[in-house]
Amino acid sequence: MRIVVIGGSGHIGTFLVPRLVRAGHDVVNISRGTSTAYADAPEWAEVRQVVADRERQDAEGVFGATVRDLEPDVVVDLVCFTLASATALVEALRGTGAHLIHCGSIWRYGKSRKVPIDESGSGAEAPLDEYGIQKDRIARMLKEETANGGLVTTSIHPGHIVGPGWHPIGPLGNLDPDVWTAIADGKPLQVPGSGAETMHHVHADDLAQAFQLAAEHRDAAAGEDFNIVAPTALSVRGYADIAAAWFGRTANLEPVSWDEFRASTTAEHAQVSWGHLDRSQCFSIEKAKARLGYAPAYEPEQAVLESLRWLIDNGRLEVPHRLKV
DSSP states (O other): OEEEEETTTSHHHHHHHHHHHHTTOEEEEEEOSSOOOSSOOGGGGGOEEEEOOHHHHHHHTOHHHHHHTTOOSEEEESSOOSHHHHHHHHHHHTTTTOEEEEEOOGGGSOSBSSSSBOTTOTTBOOOOSHHHHHHHHHHHHHHHHHHTTSSEEEEEEEOEEEOTTSOOOOTTSSOOHHHHHHHHHTOOEEEESOSOOEEOEEEHHHHHHHHHHHHHOHHHHTTEEEEEOOSSOEEHHHHHHHHHHHTTOOOOEEEEOHHHHHHHSOHHHHHHHHHHHHHOOOBOOHHHHHHHOOOOOOOHHHHHHHHHHHHHHTTSOOOSSOOOO
8 A cells, every 4th residue: 555654754754754664654754854764774775755734734725735746645644633634534545545544632521520431432541632632533523524425534542652762651650850859869859649640651663563454454544543552551650650760769759749840850850740640541442452452562660661662772861770670
């Protein structure tokens, strides 16, 4: 198939594009041309690169035509964040016979009510921010589009993406490098809340697997939405304990109130922690396993460890002790 990937030079595309080439597909990558994949792979030499500024072309009303004129069998949209942008692409592709696969987010769900949360959404409250609201609206629009006999669509909703090349969401639900320093050194780590709050990661290659499966199983994926995460989720306490053991340490956790935590860190780190831990999400992947054959290779801690090792080895994260695993 000819598969057009929009935004294929980022986290997901780093793993997805080479996967699709190895599977024998004709791959076209649309990007602004300002960045390259996080990891090099020989398969990129076989990928056609198309430079396009989506934001500008959306404003001009021509981005959909840019994609349509490439005559795709499948379009994988990794960088769509508003209902208006998604709707414009659907309208441009309608009637072409293409299959549109949209990258959503677990942020389409709000605080957890009943876990694991499945695609019905009954296990979670409404989305909490504009990003999540837009992702939820896009997913609903796509499902309705296919149900009404229009464009064949699928939406895939990843957890917290982890992999070599970027910082993982850490044990406190944020990107603060000082958290890793404290864990590696066995120093006290202030933990807001109960410590039982959960986060659900996914390795970027497992996520890429899901996009490939959706592309190659059109009938099973048509009109569906899928939560794509690791087989298990990590609690704050469990995550910290596991991470400390990587450095030959035991987690030294100090329970504090959220007010105390906010006073001990930056407003940005506190806000990101609250966003992850207040939701306290854990998701089901049974639908993706049953309909697509999704089989994640990484437990969440394995994915985080791979990411952490890459950061340390490449001088992107300094810790006082070496990993012992």
